[in-house]
Amino acid sequence: MRTMLNIANYEVRHILKDRVAFAIVFLAPLFFAFLMGSVYYSAAINDVPFALVDLDNSLASREVADYFSTGQHFKINPEIDTCEKMEKAMREGIIRGGIVVPEDFSKKLARKQSTEVLVVYDASNLLWGYNIRKFAYEGMDEFNRRYAAAYLQSMGMHPAQSDEVLNLVNCSIMTWYNPTYSYINFLYAGVIFIILHQLGLLGVTLTIPREKEGNTWIHYLASPLERWQIIFGKSLPYIIAGIFNYALLLWFAHHFILLKIEGSILLIALLGFLYTCAIIFLGFFISLYAENSLQISRYLILLSIPIFMISGYTWPRYRIPGIIIAISELTPFTWMAEAFRKVTIKNLGFPDIAYNVLGLSIMIVIGLALSGTFRKDREPIAEDKIRVNGGPEYPRRV
Structure with a gap:
């Protein structure tokens, strides 16, 4: 144990001396979480830039306009009052939608004829499109x-009677888990986990290439140290840093970004520990066989977006092809994101996430097994050779 802690101490010194490594391990997670949190802080889409073209200019048409102009959903641009101006403003991105009340709107209503208003919206961004359509129907x-x-x-009906007629059939809607439709509760936790995933991998995967590039990795291979001592000693600082960042980002998200975090604290802590260990041990294995630091940086950049997209975090898993789902289950992010949402948003217990816990645990075992595949050359240590001792300085000449 003392030898393993000495290796960890040696690794910590490298992290503290290297400004880039220190930033990756300790500063970048909070910075990216703050940056992403600032983007999604509003949580819901309101004050949609909107145009209202009233071609009828009647009492009835103004009643339609009242809803769109007085609520919090739309922000009417008063300068856009024709269809031509509305089309031009949509092209330029000044507005995201608009409503056109036809000229004969009030006349058809008076004759009890069917009539309609035209609602147009920009669906190039699905969030804009979905919300405008929903608000317009309402x-x-x-x-x-x-x-x-x-x-x-x-027609002579008492107001109370008319209300009864109009409310013969009611639709009672109960929204579970995310009643405010907050986009933060939907997306932000996944953003946090992908930040921890990628930066945790980047930090640990650079350790062995750094040793190889500095011609010091051979000292570990030729030392009497056991493989498990090297693995745990080199990984321990990154595991501790990962758990620290996990707790820090969740605290930040809950108190400043207003992310909903409920459920068992023990389960949340357990998931964070398993997630961090799975990332670090798999990252250590990658670092063993990477040729250099540049190769690792390139591969991790390519991995970040696909991992998020194929996990099923933002798109129903049953609508994703089976082969892609199978690939996504090879990453810790998939297991963690689903389990965390169950615990913190749905307030579920251990039986509901036992499968996810098992998946993360299996990934830890696989990561450890793969990390122990490197070849160690045990040779007698001559007095004039470099060896690894039991002190805090690794390695040194004796």
Whole structure:
């Protein structure tokens, strides 16, 4: 144990001396979490830039306009009052949607004829498109209800009776787990985990190439140290740093970005420990067989986006091809992201994430097994050769 801690101490000294390594391990996670949190801080989309073109200019059309102009969903641009201006503003990105009330709107209503308003929206961004469509349907449903109530009352029906007629069938909607439809609760935890995943991998995978480039890795291979001592000694600082960053980013996300974190603290801690260990041990294996630091940096950049996309975190897994799902299950991120959402958003217990815990545990065992595949050359240590001793300075000449 003392030898392993000495190796860890040696690794920590390298991290503290190397400014880039120190930034990757300790500073970059919080910086990226803050940056991403600033993007998603609003949590929901409101004040959508919108245009309202009223070609009828009647009492009925103004009632339609009232909903779109007085609520929090839309921010009406008063300068856009024609279809031509609306089309131009949509092309230039000044607005994201608009509504056109036709000229004969009030006349058709008076004759009890079917009529319609035109709602257009920019669906190049699906979030804009989905929210505008949802808000527009809500607005027109509200107008129809008010208009029908006014019509029934004009026919002599008491307001209470008209309300009863219009509310014969009610739809009771109960939203579970994320009632505010917060985009932070949907996405931000996954952003945190991909940050920890990629920066944790980057930190640990640079350790062995650094030793190889400095011609010091051979000292470990020729030393009497056991493989497990080298693996744990080199990995321990990164495991501790990973757990620290995990706790720090969750604290930051909960208190400043308002990420919903409920459920068992023990389960959250267990998931963080398993996730970190799986990343570090798999990263140590990668570092053993990487040719140089540049090769590692290139590969990790290529991995970051696919890992997030194929995990099923933002898209239903049953709509993803089976072969891609199988590939995604080879990464710790997939198991962690699903389990964390179950615990913190759905407030589920251990039986509901036991499969995920098992998956992360298996990945730790596989990572350790693969990390122990490197070849050690045991040779007698001559007095004039470099050897690894039991002190804090690794390695040194005796």
